[in-house]
Amino acid sequence: MSTDTPPDAFYDILRGVAALTGNRVVADLARLVGQDMPPELWIAFNHKQIASKRWLIDALAETLPRPGGPVWVLGAWYGVLGALLLDDPRLDIGVVVSLDRDPGCAAVAERLNRRHLAEGRFRAVTADMVELDFAAEPVLPGLVINTSCEHLSDVPGWVASLPAGLPVVLQSNDYFREPDHRSCVATLDAFKAQVGLSEIGFAGALPTKNYTRFMLIGRR
Structure with missing residues (x-):
């Protein structure tokens, strides 16, 4: 075409x-x-983006299919992961909160997730993940997902700011050539050391043509 x-x-x-x-x-x-x-919607739905999200959902279905509270997706862009999470029959998720600091994302995420929005199962928020205080939320998250740890300047500091024992799904990669990637890791073991989780229920690596994506599911 x-x-x-x-x-x-x-x-x-x-x-x-x-x-x-x-x-x-x-x-x-x-x-x-x-x-x-938005013209970048195609990037959000390209095969690499969808493959990494599919990998996440498959692992989550085996590890933590029933989070005990709202699922917060950080750096969520146009809400694609939220749409996939809420539509997967293997998962029992009541609410997804889709957060991105770009003010242009929320409206698109709500349009993509309009079925779930109408049911009260989806919410889009414009905020910076590093400024969040989950302890101040009226309902503590049942799960926090961050698939872009490589973009953070201080990954250990951000993880330490989360409530102790909070379930998390974290992804990073070894794509050091990307200028916006500030905290890439070379190996899965390096990622484990970087985030310092108290429990790990899943740890894996997904090779792609240009880089390897790493994922951990566990507790802060």
Whole structure:
């Protein structure tokens, strides 16, 4: 398909895939594509992004399928992970809070997750994750997910700011060449040492063409 393919064609293709597969997230994406959408939405849904999220959800389904409170996704961008979490039948998640510091993300995340928003199961928040005080929240999170630890300047300091015993899913990578990556790690063991979790229920690495993504599921 050429780069000048009209948006209506992508909309029709996605609607066709949704009808073929019965996948409601694809149907939600098709609806979003049929409206005004940010150009970076394609990056949020590219194969590497979706593969890492699928990996996370598969591991979470085996490790912590029923978090005991709201699930906070930090650095959530357009709310794609929240949509996938809430639509997976293996998980019992009541509410997802999708947080990003970019003020342009919340409206797109709410449109993508409009089914869950209408049911009171999704909330988009504009804030900086490093300034959050979860202890001050009226309801303590049942799980905090941060798939972009490499972007933080002080990963150990941020982890130490979380409530003790809080369940977390953390991802980082070894893609040191990216200028915005401030805290990459070379190995999975280096990631374990960097975050210093009190418990680890899952630890794994997902190789890709240009880098390896690391993931830990455990407790602060």
